[in-house]
Every structure is written in C-alpha cells, then in structure tokens.
Amino acid sequence: MLSHSSLGPAHLILHKAQKQVAALLNLLGDWAAFIGAVLILGLVSSWYMIDSGTLLTTEREGPWVSWTSAGRADADPYTRAHFARLGSLQITTEIARSYVAYSDSDGGKLHSSCDYVVEGGEPGTSWWSVTVFDDKGELIANPIDRYTFTSQSIAIRPDGTFAVALSREARPGNWLPTGGAGRLALVFTTLDARAPLLTAQEDKENTLPGIRLVKCR
Amino acid sequence: MPIKLSDKLKNANWQLIIAAPVAAGILHICATFAAPYLTGASAYSRLAPALPLNKMEVLRPIKPGKEPIPFLSPDARYAMCKFDTSHGPVNVAAMLPPDAGWTLTVHSQQGDNLYAAVSTPGRITPVSLVLVASDDRFLGVTPEARGIARGKQPPVPVSATRGIVVVRGPDNGFAYQGRVLAGLKEARCSGRTF
Numbered sequence: 001m002l003s004h005s006s007l008g009p010a011h012l013i014l015h016k017a018q019k020q021v022a023a024l025l026n027l028l029g030d031w032a033a034f035i036g037a038v039l040i041l042g043l044v045s046s047w048y049m050i051d052s053g054t055l056l057t058t059e060r061e062g063p064w065v066s067w068t069s070a071g072r073a074d075a076d077p078y079t080r081a082h083f084a085r086l087g088s089l090q091i092t093t094e095i096a097r098s099y100v101a102y103s104d105s106d107g108g109k110l111h112s113s114c115d116y117v118v119e120g121g122e123p124g125t126s127w128w129s130v131t132v133f134d135d136k137g138e139l140i141a142n143p144i145d146r147y148t149f150t151s152q153s154i155a156i157r158p159d160g161t162f163a164v165a166l167s168r169e170a171r172p173g174n175w176l177p178t179g180g181a182g183r184l185a186l187v188f189t190t191l192d193a194r195a196p197l198l199t200a201q202e203d204k205e206n207t208l209p210g211i212r213l214v215k216c217r
Numbered sequence: 218m219p220i221k222l223s224d225k226l227k228n229a230n231w232q233l234i235i236a237a238p239v240a241a242g243i244l245h246i247c248a249t250f251a252a253p254y255l256t257g258a259s260a261y262s263r264l265a266p267a268l269p270l271n272k273m274e275v276l277r278p279i280k281p282g283k284e285p286i287p288f289l290s291p292d293a294r295y296a297m298c299k300f301d302t303s304h305g306p307v308n309v310a311a312m313l314p315p316d317a318g319w320t321l322t323v324h325s326q327q328g329d330n331l332y333a334a335v336s337t338p339g340r341i342t343p344v345s346l347v348l349v350a351s352d353d354r355f356l357g358v359t360p361e362a363r364g365i366a367r368g369k370q371p372p373v374p375v376s377a378t379r380g381i382v383v384v385r386g387p388d389n390g391f392a393y394q395g396r397v398l399a400g401l402k403e404a405r406c407s408g409r410t411f
Binding site: 030031033034037038039040041042043045046047049050071072073075077078080081083084085086087088089090091092094095096098100126127129131133136137138139140141145147148150151152153185187189191192 | 230233236237238240241242243244245248249250252253254256258259260263264279280281282284286287288289290291292317318320322324325327328329330331333335338381383387388389390
C-alpha cells in the first residue's frame with residue numbers, strides 16, 4: 001500500500017478535487033430531491049383538492065358530488081379555484097345546489113356505450129332538473145334536441161317517483177340520448193328559495209336519485 | 218460493503234427533509250390562491266366578448282357546439298348583461314314571474330355570486346338593483362333627503378366593478394317558451410352617470 005508521502009502533489013490535488021466534486025454532487029442530489037418533493041407535494045396536493053375536492057369542500061352522496069360553497073362570495077379558495085378552472089357560473093348554494101355524477105351508483109364510470117336509468121322520488125324542492133353532458137361539460141348532439149328534463153317537463157309516475165333512461169337508442173318515457181359522447185357527466189340541479197337544501201339526513205336519502213346500470217354493449 | 222440504514226439516516230440532510238413539507242405547504246397555498254387568476258378560460262372571459270356592455274341580451278337556446286360556457290344547462294333560457302361600474306352605477310331591473318325556477322344572479326369577474334334572487338310560485342318577484350363600483354358606495358342624494366316621497370321600493374345596492382348579471386328562465390316545456398322569452402326580454406340593465 002502506498003503512503004501519502006509516496007503520492008505526488010498531482011495525485012493529492014486530484015484526490016481533493018474528487019472529494020469536492022462528490023460533495024457537490026451530493027448537495028445537488030439533496031437539493032434536486034428537495035425541489036422535486038416540494039413540487040410534487042405542493043402542486044399535486046393543490047391540484048387534487050381543487051379538482052376532486054375533499055370532505056371539507058364537498059358533500060358526497062353515492063355517485064353525486066356537490067361543492068358546498070359553490071358560487072358564494074365567502075367560498076373557500078379550493079371551491080373558487082375549482083369553478084374558475086371549470087369556467088362555469090354557479091348560483092350560490094344558499095338557493096341552489098348542483099350535484100355532478102361521473103359514475104353510476106356501483107362506482108362504474110358513466111359511458112355512452114352503456115344504458116342507465118336515473119330514478120328517484122321527486123325532491124321536495126321548488127324546481128329541479130337533470131341534464132346529461134359529456135365529461136367536458138358539453139351537450140351531446142341528438143336529432144330530437146333533448147338534453148335535460150326539469151321538474152316541469154318530466155313525466156312522473158303515479159307513485160310520485162321518476163325514471164330517466166340514458167341510452168343511445170330511443171327508450172319509452174323520459175329518455176336522454178347519449179350516443180357517441182364517450183364519458184358522461186350527469187348534473188342534478190335543485191333550486192329552492194325557502195330553506196337551505198338537504199339539511200336533514202332523511203331528506204338527503206329521498207332527494208338524490210340513484211343511477212342504475214342496465215347494460216353495456 | 219452495503220451502507221447501513223443508520224449510516225444513511227446519519228448522513229441524511231435533515232434540514233432539507235424538515236424544510237420540504239413546509240415549502241410544499243407554502244407552494245400549495247400559493248398555487249391554490251393563484252389558480253383562479255391563472256386560468257385562461259374563466260366564465261367571464263368566455264362570456265364577456267359576446268355580450269354588449271351594460272345591456273341585457275337574451276341568449277339563443279343552448280345547443281351542442283354552441284355552449285357559451287361548460288355545464289351551462291339547457292334546462293333554462295338565459296339573458297345576460299356584462300356590466301362595468303367604473304364609469305357610473307348600473308341599474309338592473311327584472312320582474313321574476315310567479316313560476317318556480319326563475320333566478321336573477323350577479324356574478325363578479327371571478328365567478329362569485331354576489332347577489333341572487335329566486336322567483337316565488339304564486340307571486341311576481343320584482344328585483345331592482347343598483348350596481349356600484351367596489352370603492353364607491355355613494356349613489357347620490359336620496360329622494361327622501363330631498364323631501365320627495367319615494368313611490369316605489371328603493372333599489373338594492375350591490376358592490377361590484379365588473380361582472381355579469383344572469384337572468385334565468387326555466388324550461389317549462391314547449392307551450393311556455395313564448396312566456397319565458399317575454400319574461401327574459403323584460404329584464405333591464407343600463408348604465409347611468411353619477
């Protein structure tokens with residue numbers, strides 16, 4: 001083994017430089033990991049909370065999601081960012097609620113290649129509507145120009161319940177065509193000036209309709 | 218020789234490890250607050266170019282490919298007014314018919330719903346607003362201060378510099394389309410000087 005004394009000054013300088021480069025690379029590695037972790041944790045968590053919401057900002061009932069402070073001047077920053085990013089105008093949740101579903105009651109993604117039935121009891125609100133969009137919020141073109149049913153245009157069953165068929169082929173009763181849309185989004189809007197909506201748990205169960213998968217092609 | 222876990226922990230840069238969640242938290246807050254201002258396609262920026270200033274306009278029925286903004290439901294017909302109060306207050310008036318589902322809402326540029334009125338079945342709901350710039354609440358001398366009895370309900374002041382007023386007439390079926398359109402055409406939006 002060679003002692004230090006047997007090495008020339010050039011080797012010593014090289015050895016020192018190697019150590020300095022290794023230390024620098026370690027430091028750069030630490031900072032790269034730090035910046036990566038900060039970007040992933042900071043931006044991804046922000047994006048997730050703006051895009052999907054959490055229990056703090058949304059109410060979930062089966063497949064339906066509603067942002068609890070939508071449209072309000074005192075809305076939390078996640079709700080404000082969500083709707084700014086979406087580019088939609090929301091009526092304050094003091095008088096209206098919008099529930100959006102991207103999946104059926106069993107958790108499967110809504111898709112135009114499948115048939116669904118949306119059924120429930122008539123909500124105890126003044127006015128409501130159910131509208132089908134594609135997942136980008138655009139209407140689905142169809143020859144009969146039908147995209148929505150409201151509490152005043154829907155055919156209600158004798159027992160006070162209703163059913164809306166989502167299908168690309170014509171169905172008897174309340175039919176919303178979905179042909180060629182791909183992924184679907186269903187929006188259920190309720191409007192009531194008299195009282196805050198869905199305050200009681202038992203009301204909630206009666207109000208929001210279920211989305212049942214009938215068949216897929 | 219493999220490096221032991223204890224050696225790894227000893228050599229770890231604990232200052233950076235502790236600083237990472239703090240910095241991520243700061244970035245999370247900044248990104249969340251900045252998001253509404255960074256989006257290039259807010260509802261206001263999509264609607265404003267097609268709307269006249271301080272004038273109510275009834276929109277055409279919402280059709281596929283012609284939706285002014287995403288998730289705007291064709292469950293209603295809409296009349297909209299782009300307002301700007303920086304040169305003077307803007308008067309807004311509408312008579313919401315005695316049917317369920319009519320609304321008049323005032324939205325800021327950021328999409329906040331600053332004011333909302335909803336119709337009541339069985340009686341007409343008159344809505345009269347004066348939109349004033351956020352930093353200017355003075356609306357002039359009231360009739361009462363000048364010794365004149367006011368003949369009707371005073372307008373409600375709403376503070377907003379720019380935004381959109383939306384009057385929404387619900388789709389009650391084909392037979393009611395003319396009535397809904399007439400209700401929307403009655404809505405008024407006009408600028409005035411101080």
